[in-house]
Amino acid sequence: xxxxxxxxxxxxxxxxxxxxxxxxxxxxxxxxxxxxxxxxxxxxxxxxxxxxxxxxxxxxxxxxxxxxxxxxxxxxxxxxxxxxxxxxxxxxxxxxxxxxxxxxxxxxxxxxxxxxxxxxxxxxxxxxxxxxxxxxxxxxxxxxxxxxxxxxxxxxxxxxxxxxxxxxxxxxxxxxxxxxxxxxxxxxxxxxxxxxxxxxxxxxxxxxxxxxxxxxxxxxxxxxxxxxxxxxxxxxxxxxxxxxxxxxxxxxxxxx
Numbered sequence: 225x226x227x228x229x230x231x232x233x234x235x236x237x238x239x240x241x242x243x244x245x246x247x248x249x250x251x252x253x254x255x256x257x258x259x260x261x262x263x264x265x266x267x268x269x270x271x272x273x274x275x276x277x278x279x280x281x282x283x284x285x286x287x288x289x290x291x292x293x294x295x296x297x298x299x300x301x302x303x304x305x306x307x308x309x310x311x312x313x314x315x316x317x318x319x320x321x322x323x324x325x326x327x328x329x330x331x332x333x334x335x336x337x338x339x340x341x342x343x344x345x346x347x348x349x350x351x352x353x354x355x356x357x358x359x360x361x362x363x364x365x366x367x368x369x370x371x372x373x374x375x376x377x378x379x380x381x382x383x384x385x386x387x388x389x390x391x392x393x394x395x396x397x398x399x400x401x402x403x404x405x406x407x408x409x410x411x412x413x414x415x416x417x418x419x420x421x422x423x424x425x426x427x428x429x430x431x432x433x434x435x436x437x438x439x440x441x442x443x444x445x446x447x448x449x450x451x452x453x454x455x456x457x458x459x460x461x462x463x464x465x466x467x468x469x470x471x472x473x474x475x476x477x478x479x480x
Contacts, residue, residue, distance in 0.1 A: 225265070227311075228264060228300065229264060231311060231314075232251070233261060236249065236250050239306065239307075241253060241295065241298060241306045243256075253299060257293060257295075259291075268291055269290045269291060270292060271287050271288070272287075273287060279424075280423060280424070280425055281421055282423045300315065303348055303351040309351045313355030316333065317355075320357070320361060320362050323361040323362065324360070329361065331363075332363050332364070332365050332416070333362055333364055334365050334366070335364055335366055336367050337366050337391060338368070339386075339387035339391040340375060340387075342389065342394060344390065345394040345395070345405075346394065346405055346408055349405065349407040349412075352407075353407040353411060358414065363415070364411075364414055364416065365419055365479065366419070368421065369422055370421070370447060370453050371422075372387055373446055376445055382443055383442055385440040385442070391460075392460045392464065395464055399467050400467075400471075412473075413473070415476065416477060417479050418477075418478050418479070418480075419479055419480055420450075420478075421480075422450075424450075430449045432449060454480060457478060458478055461476055464476070
């Protein structure tokens with residue numbers, strides 16, 4: 225809340241997003257929602273996490289939209305928006321400096337990789353290095369939403385293997401030769417592991433047997449079961465960790 229108010233006061237005329245191709249300033253975004261700084265309160269932001277938030281990913285996700293507005297989430301809490309995640313980086317740096325000041329507090333912050341395209345890692349690392357979001361008190365956990373069915377229905381990909389390639393191939397490549405992307409190499413030294421996220425209350429068919437399709441053949445419209453996602457994440461991370469260990473690099477945990 226403090227950050228939003230401060231930014232609205234000092235950077236109201238900064239272009240923060242495009243709406244139907246037209247640039248919109250921060251002031252215009254708030255005007256389009258009939259809001260001024262005086263209206264904003266903590267209750268109104270409605271991003272406070274309560275007990276239910278952690279059992280249902282859909283509820284958890286809803287809390288990410290300040291005032292229930294996905295546009296505010298895009299402006300303030302995204303790394304790949306119109307401003308390349310400048311505000312999000314500033315918020316993180318303020319949180320980090322509070323942690324450093326209190327000395328004995330650490331945070332493990334989460335960033336998303338969707339497996340939608342092979343360039344996601346490079347973009348995320350570029351953001352982290354460009355805005356220097358580094359802090360001794362912060363480590364990063366990468367959360368991977370289980371969105372294969374959505375990508376498939378939007379014809380972004382043909383099979384499950386493509387998601388795995390997009391998530392893991394860049395990591396193997398940069399582990400093999402850090403010079404292929406030095407920003408990603410640096411960023412990964414502060415990443416501690418992976419999480420798999422989605423709405424866990426969704427019913428699914430958990431049957432896995434010897435006949436189950438391998439990822440390059442999984443071209444169904446529906447999402448593979450949770451266990452399937454986890455097995456292939458686990459298998460890839462295990463091999464990647466062996467490789468990184470041989471190269472003298474840090475390794476990752478799987479903490480779904």
